[in-house]
Amino acid sequence: MKKITIEAKAKINLTLDVLYKRPDGYHEVESIMQTVSLKDWIFLKLIPGPAIELSSNCQELPRDERNLAYKAARLMMEEYQLDAGMAIHIDKNIPIGAGLAGGSADAAAVILGINEMFQLNRPREELMALGKKIGADVPFCIAGKTALARGIGEKILPLKPLSNFGLVLAKPPYYVSTQEVYSRLNVKTIQKRPDTPAMMEHIEQRDIGEIASGLCNVLEEVTLKLYPELELIKQHLISHGALGSLMSGSGPTVFGLFESARDAERAAEKIGLDGNEIFVCKMQ
Ligand code: ATP
Numbered sequence: 402m403k404k405i406t407i408e409a410k411a412k413i414n415l416t417l418d419v420l421y422k423r424p425d426g427y428h429e430v431e432s433i434m435q436t437v438s439l440k441d442w443i444f445l446k447l448i449p450g451p452a453i454e455l456s457s458n459c460q461e462l463p464r465d466e467r468n469l470a471y472k473a474a475r476l477m478m479e480e481y482q483l484d485a486g487m488a489i490h491i492d493k494n495i496p497i498g499a500g501l502a503g504g505s506a507d508a509a510a511v512i513l514g515i516n517e518m519f520q521l522n523r524p525r526e527e528l529m530a531l532g533k534k535i536g537a538d539v540p541f542c543i544a545g546k547t548a549l550a551r552g553i554g555e556k557i558l559p560l561k562p563l564s565n566f567g568l569v570l571a572k573p574p575y576y577v578s579t580q581e582v583y584s585r586l587n588v589k590t591i592q593k594r595p596d597t598p599a600m601m602e603h604i605e606q607r608d609i610g611e612i613a614s615g616l617c618n619v620l621e622e623v624t625l626k627l628y629p630e631l632e633l634i635k636q637h638l639i640s641h642g643a644l645g646s647l648m649s650g651s652g653p654t655v656f657g658l659f660e661s662a663r664d665a666e667r668a669a670e671k672i673g674l675d676g677n678e679i680f681v682c683k684m685q
Pocket of ligand 1: 461462463467468469470491496497498499500501502503504505507508538579650651652
């Protein structure tokens with residue numbers, strides 16, 4: 402296969418708990434993650450080796466080894482000794498530095514795409530272990546759908562997939578550094594933690610009301626202190642019919658949860674929130 406096109410879906414966190422800081426400096430987390438229909442498109446094409454050439458519609462993205470998609474291609478070439486070059490084009494729709502794991506999604510798509518292109522037929526677990534070398538969210542992005550992530554986010558337990566519930570994402574016009582948010586978090590004084598086992602049960606039952614009331618992200622208390630207006634965006638989403646609302650990852654994107662994509666679309670038409678980028682999508 403000389404060419405392939407793959408989707409790279411964004412993720413949201415339905416719960417995010419930080420259990421403790423590990424001796425290696427990383428935080429031990431427990432998070433229920435969900436892929437959504439907002440996606441980048443990744444186009445892979447074989448070129449004479451061993452070059453990797455990266456292009457994108459998004460000028461802000463690095464085009465060298467700082468790009469996670471580039472790193473993923475390099476890693477796959479080395480790991481499986483592929484004697485080829487690769488042109489990667491990223492059609493970027495997922496906002497950058499938004500708490501939606503856009504970079505990890507692109508890396509996961511490249512790993513899956515190369516696996517298919519070269520008919521490597523490697524088991525998903527092996528590709529996920531490889532993806533971890535690029536970033537903690539990459540294994541989840543390879544697995545997709547609904548899953549509990551533990552460790553630094555790389556240990557994935559698939560849950561009964563939620564799909565089709567509607568979402569409105571509001572992305573304020575600034576980036577948040579994940580590293581800064583974690584460095585400001587005091588694990589010992591966290592005010593409110595998610596009830597992860599209860600949320601897993603609500604997901605099993607597909608109980609949207611309970612899922613909405615169980616949404617909880619311990620990083621909110623850090624990011625909301627830096628950007629208090631995020632609380633207003635959450636309330637705004639609720640006042641426009643969202644069943645629940647939460648910040649995704651370390652932010653700043655905030656999502657509102659709806660029974661259906663149609664409900665989300667209707668709410669988005671009236672939502673306003675000038676200055677924010679608004680995306681209507683669904684769990685997928
Ligand atoms: P997370 O939720 O995992 O913290 P995020 O959504 O906050 O991730 P990303 O959009 O994945 O953040 O990107 C954060 C950084 O990664 C940016 O500084 C960006 O330049 C870099 N980056 C590298 N490759 C990519 C890529 N393919 N897409 C987006 N960002 C990338």
